[in-house]
Amino acid sequence: MTRLHNPTGKLADAPDAVLAERAGDGDVAAFEALARRHGPLMRAYARRLARTYDEADDVVQDALITAWKDIGSLQDGTAVKAWLMRIVGRRAVDAGRRRKSHGNVDEQPETADKAPTPDQAAVAGSARQALSTALARLPEEQRRCWVLKEFGGQSYEEIAEALGISAASVRGRLARARTTLVKEMEEWR
Template identity: 50%
Template sequence: MEDERFRTALEHADDGIVAGRAMDGDVEAFAVLVRRYTPMMRAYTQRMLNASADVDDIVQESFVTAWQRFGELEDPAKVKSWLMRIVSRKAVDRIRAIRPAVDIDSIDRPAPLHASPTAVVEARAGVAALGAALRELPDAQRECWVLREIGGYSYEEISEELDIPVSTARGLLARARKYMIVRMEEWR
């Protein structure tokens, strides 16, 4: 009973507390971080790698790296951005290693049971158009767009992640957004 209350409290604790405990070697606290951030890290990695089969491997490698390098985390409250930087670097490394990228148009995902065939076709066409538009962006603009729109990074975090000035990150993101809006206009 006591253990159950502890686990529940840990699940609802803020990032700073959970990361602090994980930094002290608490495996259960680390498991909370894994459960909390795996979906976001997977979504980010899928978008960066154009839905590559390597997504789960990269997310898993990122958590292994995080566990090994917890001593480098300066502020436990910023564990989310720290984890996203790790997964971002691993994804970029994989992109560099496997160029050319996998074509997401060739991946056939099963339709949700509640979706009509028309809705499924329209959604797939939209995803294909989004993937095509993202592939057309220059690398720097695509990285900024994915970090902001998928990863939820702030301008400062994008700047730090890509090692560019904040003004450059803003400019790249503005150009990427403008291009994506024009390119995706028919899907609004």
């Protein structure tokens, strides 16, 4: 599929900081350019945090709505990517909370029931496929911490705030997640 034409071609190679400034001034096209540039990363991140792909797309939508409302108050436009990722992380955690309060899902660890995409099938047998499988087997609370840290680049404090737990608990969960993941990766080898 061909690339969608950019309404103003000049935005295509504009740096994030300029786009963020324009979006902050209400320029929809600039915000759109940012969303198209970082949307795939936001979606990939949301997919690892959410239960299903549909939930992930809802999370990205919520995140973009929030971002559009708040981007005028973003101080450092060069940090817009990290800022977008933080919003996705928070929205994904919120979505998980809503899901739990609506459904009566037990506290048992949830395993992701994601059908492998053709891309994933193609890399079966690789280290990343082994990691993907191991991640899916982690208890959700550990997987979340690990994904927020490793894919979202968030600090212990940010993760703690998003999850409503202490930074020490984040450290503990991450340690357990890493221990399990390292072990499973070693067994795979």
